[in-house]
């Protein structure tokens with residue numbers, strides 16, 4: 566899959582422009598990182614890619630393999646192979662986690678799922694992700710700790726096998742061991758299924774375990790700097806001001 570974002574402008578439904586002309590191209594198998602100060606529009610960009618109803622595209626386009634997806638509903642975009650891990654996963658009252666996973670897989674693949682085989686698959690991923698406390702047997706995200714929610718979303722990603730995933734701060738709120746586990750699982754899914762990934766993060770820690778091809782820095786709704794891993798080191802050393810000033 567090739568995701569091609571062209572001059573994308575995104576506003577809230579009541580007209581406040583947040584993303585102000587983003588260009589970004591990501592292919593399956595590639596690993597991109599988006600960094601940027603709080604409030605620069607990273608989450609809004611991610612939500613717009615998935616078709617979140619709280620935002621509208623006011624200019625530009627999002628293409629998947631050359632076709633515009635901007636009129637597609639989020640479920641259609643998921644069916645094409647896009648996946649978003651939310652910065653703040655929501656609790657869904659009354660929906661069992663395993664049933665949710667199964668329904669999502671059935672909807673995306675248009676195939677019924679053999680429950681026994683599926684449970685085996687889920688179990689193997691929960692082991693790999695070191696998911697404990699029986700969360701898969703519980704209501705989705707209800708009472709999950711912050712880290713459990715994040716790992717739960719990685720489990721969802723593993724089960725759905727998207728072509729390109731957007732991970733919005735997969736490392737926030739995770740303990741030191743959990744960051745390693747999450748990074749290595751994302752790496753494995755990329756390797757085994759050729760998944761592409763856009764990881765939004767504030768910290769370089771997760772990048773000790775994952776090797777990005779390209780780093781993009783967002784500021785005030787635009788990408789203001791791009792580079793390789795060395796850009797992250799520069800940001801850590803000199804702060805965002807340095808790259809924002811370079812641009813202005």
Ligand SMILES: Nc1ncnc2c1ncn2[C@@H]1O[C@H](COP(=O)(O)OP(=O)(O)OP(=O)(O)O)[C@@H](O)[C@H]1O
Pocket residue numbers: 577581583601602603604605606607608609610619652
């Ligand atoms: N529905 C909304 N209505 C009004 N303003 C909004 C709405 N959604 C987002 N914003 C604003 O848009 C800006 C960008 O928000 P966004 O969540 O995309 O930032 P971010 O780069 O993900 O920040 P962080 O690093 O803190 O997660 C913020 O100033 C935010 O308050």
Ligand SMILES: [Mg+2]
Pocket residue numbers: 607608609652733
């Ligand atoms: Mg955000």
